[in-house]
Amino acid sequence: MTAPAGRITEISGWTVRARTEQALSLREMTLVGEERLIGEVVALDHRDAVVQVYEETAGIAPGDPIFATGEPLSIELGPGLLGGIFDGVQRPLSALAQTEGDFMARGSRVPPLDRDRLWDFQPQIAAGAEVVPGTILGRVAETQALLHPIAVPAGVSGRVLTIAGAGPRKIMDPIAEIDGGREVRVLTMLQRWRARVPRPFGARIPSDAPLITGQRVLDTFFPLARGGTAAMPGGFGTGKTITQHQLCRWAEADVIIFVGCGERGNEITELVRKLPQLADPRTKRMLAERSILIANTSNMPVSAREASLFTGITIGEYYRDLGYHVLLLADSISRWAEALREISGRLGEMPAEEGYPPYLSSALASFYERAGCVTTLSGSKGSLTVITAISPPAGDLTEPVTRHAQRFVRTFWTLDRQLAAARVFPAISTRASYSEVGEAIVRWWQSNVSERWPELRREAMAFLEEAARCEETARLVGIDSLPEREQFILHLADAFQEGFLQQNAYDEIDSYCAPARQVDLLQRFLQARDEGVQRIDAGEAPNIDFAALQRMKSETAEDRS
Amino acid sequence: MTTAGLERRGLQELRGPLAFVEGVAGIAFHDGVDLVGSDGQVRPGRVLSTNERGAVIEVFGVTDGVALEQSRIRFHGRPLRFGVGPELLGRVFDGLGRPRDGLPPPSTVELRPIEGSPINPCRREYPRDFLETGISAIDALNSVVLGQKIPIFTESGLAHDDLAMQIIRQARAPGVEKFAIVFAALGLPRETADRYLEDFRASGSRGRLIAFLNLAGDPTSERLITPRCALTAAEYLAFDAGYHVLVVLHDITNYGEALREISAARGEVPSRKGYPGYLYSDLASLFERAGRITGRPGSLTQIPIVTLPSGDLSHPIPDLTGYVTEGQIVLDPEIARRGAYPPVAVLSSLSRLMSDGIGAGRTRDDHPDVAKQLYAAVARVERARGLASIIGEDELTETERTYLRFGERFERELLAQQTNETRSIGDTLDIAWRVLAELPRSELTRVRSALLDQHRGAS
Secondary structure (H helix, E strand, O other), rough: OOOOOOOEEEEEEEEEEEEEEEEEEEEEEEOOOOEEEEEEEEEEEEOOOEEEOOOOOOOOOOOOOOEEEEOOEEEEEEEOOOOOOEOOOOOOOOHHHHHHOOOOOOOOOOOOOOOOOOOEEOOOOOOOOOOOOOOOOOEEEEEEEEEEEEEOOOOOEEEEEOOOOOEEEOOOOOEEEEOOOOOOOOOHOOEEEOOOOOOOOOOOEHHHHHHHOOOOOHHHHOOOOOEEEEEEEEEOOOOOHHHHHHHHHHOOOOOEEEEEEEHHHHHHHHHHHHHOOEEEEOOOOEHHEEEEEEEEOOOOOOHHHHHHHHHHHHHHHHHHHHEEEEEEEOOHHHHHHHHHHHHHHHHHOOOHHOOOOOOOOHHHHEEEOOEEEEOOOOEEEEEEEEEEEHHHHHHHHHHHHHHHHHHHOOEEEOHHHHHHHOOOOOOEEEOOOOOOOHHHHHHHHHHOOOOHHHHOOOOOHHHHHHHHHHHHHHHHHOOOOHHHHHHHHHHHHHHHHHHHHHOOOOOOOOOOOEEEHHHHHHHHHHOOOOHHHHHHHHOOOOOOHHHHHHHHHHHHHHHHH | OOOOOOOEEEEOOEEEEEEEEEOOOOOOOOOEEEEEOOOOOEEEEEEEEEEEEEOEEOOOOOOOOOOHHHHHHHEEEOEEEEEEHHHHOEEEOOOOOOOOOOOOOOOOOOEEOOOOOEEHHHOOOOOOEEOOOOOHHHOOOOOOOOOOOEEEEEOOOOOOOHHHHHHHHEEEEOOOOEEEEEEEEEOHHHHHHHHHHHHHHHHOOOOHEEEEHHHHOHHHHHHOOOOHHHHHHHHHHHOOOOOEEEEEEEOOOHHHHHHHHHHHHHHOOOOOHHOOOOOHHHHHHOOOEEEOOOOOOOOOEEEEEEOOOHHHOOOOOHHHHHHHHHHHHHEOOHHHHOOOOOOOOOOOOOOOOOOOOOOOOOOOOOOHHHHHHHHHHHHHHHHHHHHHHHHHHHHHHHHHHHHHHHHHHHHHHHHHOOOOOOOOOHHHHHHHHHHHHHOOHHHOOOOHHHHHHHHHHHO
């Protein structure tokens, strides 16, 4: 065993100070104590190093050793990530459960990716070829749902000396030797990347499509661009969880990464148990085959919670670089910010608003800015879309985390407590949400679904606004005292809420609504409005079957014909 | 190197609950200690931070009367622990886990660190077995499942003590024999605590119950230890001894204030309303100890009680509690003023784990539909009441007046019950159907027609 790099002099919470015998570098991974807990150097001061420890530090004492690794704390990337469940620093939770039992143990070293599993490698390049970072060497079927190209990592280029033939390979087996001129590099299917550094790509390109979620209120009214960013603030009990589960299930992405960052253990369990069993509506395969869970529940170490967001986004970028459309959901950014605050407090830094460190905003930016559409190093297209839940204290949207997040996201879905109390889900407020709908999204809807989409959407927005005004009047004078037209608008708005905005996650048909169907439903409601208003203007009864309008969303194609 | 048994005479500094000791090396973070005061009294404590020269100790107890020189610190060389075993059942402990019932210490099978360890999320079992409280407002509309954590949000002057005592007396899991209760009083007034003890005695719950009492007059810092001892005992019963355990922590607001007091003494940067930035994580370290584990028979359910400071649901303690727990049962002073017990506010209450824990094979096949219909109907009642208060009841439509009548019957017959009345879930649902009979069939849109045929015919 290697000699210690230094001795611990001070411990407070997750922060450990050590006097070092050998030079450590900033962000170097260090192992703390005889148990070798995972840590990362966060500050250097002469011969003192401050190490943030990603595991429980109880029992660590001054005088205990710390060990250098010579490598930055980094994420393992390669086949075997899909279907995995990891903690905030990528420890594999299911493998840990096997070795350590039901409760989380410290210092247990199980590598994130299974070293013994065999992958059927298919080379796609021949010896003698020139390669650059991003060149595809070969591929393995990571799951039935997803082919995993094996790419040349960043910083490696040259001529292929040898390439492994087709056949089963372990993740650490050499698959290629690359002659870079000065040195020969041996490549395996495993790559490492530092979580806090964005991965390289060819070029950023503008988004050319919305990320269709099958949720009417989102797709129609507040669409999210593929490669875009969204924030979803909501107090407790406003249906954040169920909305996120729906997004996991239906969003049109090749790979789903869910980061449970300081949230409830039972909720993670629900995801672990239920999500994998949900069939992917497009491929009819299990969702587990294209999803990855990062679970750092509220009672797991706060420092690892802070890291979990970057662990998740690094894995997201990796699949983006393989040419996939990736969706990352983080729940919640508020718990992450609290972790940042707690660590900052332990380091004795000067707080800004509400105790958060002054760099809260730049830290958030360094996360959100990693979303986007790119051409990869090998020239294919990939995207990484980010949706973050926010748990604002007391539902107050003016608090620092929400406010700062708003600066970096272009789609903002506000969950409404009143809607949730009335069990209207998804409880997205149509008045307090917004989305910067770019040209590309409009064009996509027009060329793929309906030429009339922008105009229908505008009309529907105007209708909702009119209904909100009528509702205010009705609250003062009672609905019976309103003119007939306003009464009709209100009744129709109720039907619209029930028959369009509300979507039943547990109803097999209603759970997902295809874009064409969204437009169809919208058209029918707007038509009903026009007809009703016309009849009222002509002095007749509106004569609209509200119940039929409400039922449409759960009707199958056969029912409708 | 172990520091077990190491003793150090003399303190450098003493400020409230914080003691500074120098000249001891190698003291491990979060180790337990005993502070033997110059007055001869022993107070437990914990290492808050440590360096090469000494350590900062957080003392759980009053440090009045302690002098610097003659005091001694005894280091345990390991974290604070609490002895667990089957003999804990039936006993009453103080806030630090020492017998308070005049009996000798129970024999224990193991000393366990009171902080516990997080359950590996992969090993958690998703909770979905019904816990019957025998109280209609909870069982029908906010059904609790074994392994859930769901607080009661209340205000001073409401009947939360009656409700908690009734839950403790009546709670059962259908078909389960090994059911136990752990009750932790956190800063409760003596009189209230005595009422609980008397109720446990009178109802014969003592045998299946462990009580931990930190009273309002007891040292504030002790309050940080009490729930952890209680949960360590509960975890033993649930995950080792196979009991289904219900833990009642009363009152989390007092706990939060203790945390604020200690945090201020430590000189930490406060966040909202002076509470420490780690309030969420700290509360989570208690509440997340609820759950079930795959392959182990028992469960740990928590019903913490949170008194809303001046009725404010957005106060940091209820707010952050709500973010950790799986729903909430909200008591409403307005309903209480109308004379109904328990005054549960239907619309603001919620059990997040309910939908998977009820229905055929769990409670009754009609339960999900009935519950949905009741929520919808109560929402209509609220709207009609709001309207009536503005434009007068006479101006309401006939349907709205029907809802007002339904609202009254709902509150009188379904919501309200006697403090000593146990209703099975079957009885509760039958009453619900009786109350729903007030509404015309065309209004019952959330109930499947087959169920309507069956139950409307019968009642």
